Amino acid sequence: MRKIVAGNWKMNHGPVAAAGFFDRFRPETDPESVELIFFVAGLSLHAVEASARVPVGLGVQNIHWEPSGALTGEMSAEMAAEAGASYILAGHSERRHVFGETDAEVSRKVAAAVRAGLVPVVCVGELLEERRAGRLAEVLRRQVSAFVPALRGSGEFMVAYEPVWAIGTGETATPYDASEAHGIVREALGALGKAPILYGGSVKPGNAAALMSAPDVDGVLVGGASLEPEVFARIAAAGEQSVE
Numbered sequence: 001m002r003k004i005v006a007g008n009w010k011m012n013h014g015p016v017a018a019a020g021f022f023d024r025f026r027p028e029t030d031p032e033s034v035e036l037i038f039f040v041a042g043l044s045l046h047a048v049e050a051s052a053r054v055p056v057g058l059g060v061q062n063i064h065w066e067p068s069g070a071l072t073g074e075m076s077a078e079m080a081a082e083a084g085a086s087y088i089l090a091g092h093s094e095r096r097h098v099f100g101e102t103d104a105e106v107s108r109k110v111a112a113a114v115r116a117g118l119v120p121v122v123c124v125g126e127l128l129e130e131r132r133a134g135r136l137a138e139v140l141r142r143q144v145s146a147f148v149p150a151l152r153g154s155g156e157f158m159v160a161y162e163p164v165w166a167i168g169t170g171e172t173a174t175p176y177d178a179s180e181a182h183g184i185v186r187e188a189l190g191a192l193g194k195a196p197i198l199y200g201g202s203v204k205p206g207n208a209a210a211l212m213s214a215p216d217v218d219g220v221l222v223g224g225a226s227l228e229p230e231v232f233a234r235i236a237a238a239g240e241q242s243v244e
């Protein structure tokens with residue numbers, strides 16, 4: 001199976017920068033060798049769709065669970081789909097820990113994504129103190145069991161295991177840590193355990209191949225290192241070499 005290499009641009013790359021990204025990314029990458037997904041600002045969806053000119057999956061980083069309404073500043077799953085998104089990140093650690101999103105809210109967002117025909121990429125991961133306290137499996141099982149009912153047993157979805165202590169810190173889980181956590185997530189998913197599981201947290205060109213070669217790691221979700229076209233292209237190339 002091809003590895004999945006996803007970029008999470010966070011609050012970066014408006015429409016102009018997004019279009020410019022692909023002018024430099026395109027010559028550096030073989031888009032057929034890995035499955036590329038870009039999670040971009042809603043405002044930049046159209047620019048990416050118009051300028052990518054290589055096959056990429058497009059996603060947004062957050063939605064509200066209501067389909068429409070008096071919710072100033074929010075964007076629904078239906079609106080994201082209409083604007084060209086096929087994927088949605090749900091429960092990213094910055095949403096959980098900066099914006100206080102709860103497991104229950106993540107689950108409502110997953111349900112909204114399914115309703116709108118978007119593929120949810122649900123992020124889970126433990127805090128450093130939870131890991132140190134030996135609570136890794138408990139936290140992952142809690143986060144997984146909260147969103148599984150929202151999938152209603154149908155449709156495509158992915159999980160991204162992103163240990164909170166590794167996001168934007170330069171600290172990366174070892175390939176062994178990633179495999180162990182992915183195994184826990186797979187087990188917690190039960191009958192849905194064949195879903196792709198991505199690793200995220202300070203993925204760089206230097207560690208991407210080892211992480212993507214680890215058992216149970218189907219791809220990566222890349223934050224900071226997805227912003228520079230040449231750097232992200234090197235991560236995509238690492239995925240090409242890690243095909244099992």
Ligand code: PGA
Nearest residue numbers: 167168201202222223224
């Ligand atoms: P990072 O972010 O690669 O900058 O650590 C990963 C993420 O937040 O998805």
